[in-house]
Amino acid sequence: MKKIFFALPGNEQLTRSLATKCDAEVGKAEIRLFPDQETYIKIESDVKDKQVMMVCTLNNPDSKLLPLYFLSKTVKDLGAGFTCLVAPYLSYMRQDKQFKPGEAVTSAYFAKLISSFADSLFTIDPHLHRRSSLAEIYTIPTTVLHASSLISGWIKKNVSKPLLVGPDSESTQWVAEVAANAGVPYIILEKIRAGDEDVKVSVPEVQKYADHIPVLVDDIISTARTMVATVAHLRTAGMNKPVCIGVHGIFSNDAYSLLLNSGAAKIVTCNSIPHKSNEINIDRILSLAINEQ
DSSP states (O other), X not given: OOEEEEEOXXXXXXXXXXXXXXXXEEOOEEEEEOTTSOEEEEEOSOOTTOEEEEEOOOSXXXXXXXXXHHHHHHHHHTTOSEEEEEOSSOOSOSOOSOSSXXXXXXXXXXXXXXXXXXXXXXXXXXXOSSOSOGGGTOOSOEEEEOOHHHHHHHHHHHOSSEEEEESSGGGHHHHHHHHHHHTOOEEEOEEEESSSSOEEEEOTTTTTTTTSEEEEEEEEESSOHHHHHHHHXXXXXXXXXXXXXXXXXXXOTTHHHHHHHTTOSEEEEETTSOOTTEEEOOHHHHHHHHHHO
């Protein structure tokens, strides 16, 4: 089945890249808002019996969901044989349980909605915290790709004497994997609790790694508060300015400038969400996985 790629607004560059790598067509569609802010969709390409790849990274998801839904339903009405959502960043993963009475478990509801109009899903490093896989909530085939090897490659190429740093014990597995792939050492910051509200953070083996460049790695940089705090701990311990790396750079409000001004030497993200910090390209791993479908 021939593939045809459609870009939701803001995803044009990635869509062109994926289509080129997959030797596929870029579909033409008019997607805009009426004056009353309702969505208008018009498909201008032939989609009959084709595999429609809808490229839409899902940061700020609420404004993107209806155009995505309408696009999928329209191409199906026009005879598309299959629809696939390519969402490098997958939203609504954090609220995966009811923390307080009356709360909505939005990750499950969102998954059910996506599964109702897309036939498959490709994404990169979704925030699987209390879930073991997307299959727990998505009823369509899902392909989860990982950016750890890309991040390791970037570190080896761009950072002299890197030292990966995890802000807490929960980050150990992620940091250890990136460090192993890059062939570099790593440390995990230690929290010393003297009382309920008296918690100090120590940096282990400071002298051993005094001449290294600390590298902080996380899957999502949203408010950046965790990284800002970690940068402060490293600088207080007398270490070099760190490089901060995130798979998905959401950078809500003033998070980017806050992190940059906190003492970070550099901020780098994957291009799963378009941002000026993008230096790690996920196009190839996505296209390889799509071609295998």
